[in-house]
Amino acid sequence: MERIEGLTLEQEQAIQKARKRIIEAIGNNMDLYGITQSTGHLYGLLFFQNKPMTLDEMGQAMEMSKTSMSTAVRTLVDLKMVNKVWEKGSRKDLYEVELDWFQTFADFFSLKWRKASEMNLHALRKSKSEMLELSAKHAEDEDFQQQVQADLAKIDEAIRYYSWLNRLIETFESGDIFKLVPKDAPPK
Amino acid sequence: MERIEGLTLEQEQAIQKARKRIIEAIGNNMDLYGITQSTGHLYGLLFFQNKPMTLDEMGQAMEMSKTSMSTAVRTLVDLKMVNKVWEKGSRKDLYEVELDWFQTFADFFSLKWRKASEMNLHALRKSKSEMLELSAKHAEDEDFQQQVQADLAKIDEAIRYYSWLNRLIETFESGDIFKLVPKDAPPK
DNA sequence: CTGTTCGTACAGTAAATTCTGTACAAAGTT
DNA sequence: AACTTTGTACAGAATTTACTGTACGAACAG
Structure with a gap:
């Protein structure tokens, strides 16, 4: 000190x-x-x-x-x-x-969470298309289809989540988040 | 595997x-x-x-x-x-x-960020009241006042930020965030 | 009651991270 | 030009964290 x-x-x-x-x-x-x-x-x-x-x-x-x-x-x-x-x-x-901590928070998410989100989305999409190919290739095999469809359902839901996360992060980057949740609490 | x-x-x-x-x-x-x-x-x-x-x-x-x-x-x-x-x-x-990753995300923030936010707010408020006391006690001393007022301004802005963060986290906990940023992107 | 089986506390080891001091390149000064 | 000053790369030391094996209490089975 x-x-x-x-x-x-x-x-x-x-x-x-x-x-x-x-x-x-x-x-x-x-x-x-x-x-x-x-x-x-x-x-x-x-x-x-x-x-x-x-x-x-x-x-x-x-x-x-x-x-x-x-x-x-x-x-x-x-x-x-x-x-x-x-x-x-x-x-x-x-x-x-x-000193603008609102900005700091937004930048942090933009930097870190965005990066993670993009990477996961990329992996999810790539694996999804692989799975779809597999599904077509073994259309007859019931055991296999069941397994692939279960995985695909999870992947789709994960993609849905990350798409949402991206949109949330976008509100941080654009500053729109402060229209949705104002910096100052409205007087009750 | x-x-x-x-x-x-x-x-x-x-x-x-x-x-x-x-x-x-x-x-x-x-x-x-x-x-x-x-x-x-x-x-x-x-x-x-x-x-x-x-x-x-x-x-x-x-x-x-x-x-x-x-x-x-x-x-x-x-x-x-x-x-x-x-x-x-x-x-x-x-x-x-x-499997509900939206829920997982909300729970995580609720748990970790909320905790950090509360702890920081507590420290900020306690130090703020200490500073206010100091300010009153040395009302005559100009150098001192200047220093204390500078600190108080920073503290107030930090409190403002954490109050906002708490309100943001509240939207995660209540699920209101999905009204503000819908789970599925609206058709453009 | 005596065996098992299961999950975790705990202590020791292995591995990773953080921190320091030295060395040096880049830029500034004389 | 030679001499300073400044920031960081790098290697090793110190510290922290992650992982393992042993041991043991709790819950159940016979």
Whole structure:
């Protein structure tokens, strides 16, 4: 933790205590995003920084090597949770959190869930066409047909699900989700 | 992989090939649900089983120890991806996948994301009230006020986000999400 | 009551992941 | 040009996680 300018030690500690609770809550739940606890912790730290941070500053604050900071911050940038920013005069790379968490959430789904969804759909479609071919080829064989039809039914339902998931993700990407579920709760 | 009854070896292998592609696609993307690849693979295996399976059968099919099957299947049951079923006469526990993937998706969010959301909201609210107290206590100190107000603004925005996330998850739990994003794409 | 059979707790091992320090390429400074 | 500074690739160490085999309690059978 860095000292904050112009505050007494007592004030400083009171703020840090309140921050720490949040940073740790964030760090603990970041596994949902598939990132490690320490990377989550770094995210929390950056969240309360009111100016962009360098790798050296992160290393000092986290008491970890610069190498670790480099890899951790890269995963956060890849997930679009953290942005690299430019500041004239500085040769060092600077990073700050993306403060729009709605956007962060949408980007995450767009990136990860979309990718998984596409891959599964691809496999499902390919296997479906193989099964259909098999079904035609052995049209007479009852035992075989029964087996293939059972598999096909499951595959079709899975395709239906992933198609839906794709449409859901699309609402995240387009921002339409906020028309369906508004950012602010309507007054009851 | 188990033999399927009443089919020739050729038929058997053709089906298994088509299944394998899907099972592996599923296993590879299951990290999104925070489960290991091997647990994901087990899920894929169960998906194509047309009858409930015992731990011993799983172990044989996956070429893994029964202990591993026990723990793997437990995580799947905890996530409600797999159900324990009863069959009269059998002393062994039997398991089969939940075939309704829409439900599986909803349950997962309900379980994991809801939990994270609640924990973060709790931390945020507690720290917010602490900060408000601090702000009142040091009302004169300008440097301090500036710092606290900056933190409070971030906290409020985070609370706004998590409140939204809770409402989104609620639509999953209630099934209202399918009114907003229908299971089947409307004909264009 | 004495056998079995079944599932899982637990401890130890194997494997994978995370973290560190060194080394070096790229870019900037003098 | 030579000399710094900065970020990251890479290899090894440290830590964590996944997997296995043994052991044992619970439930059932005879």
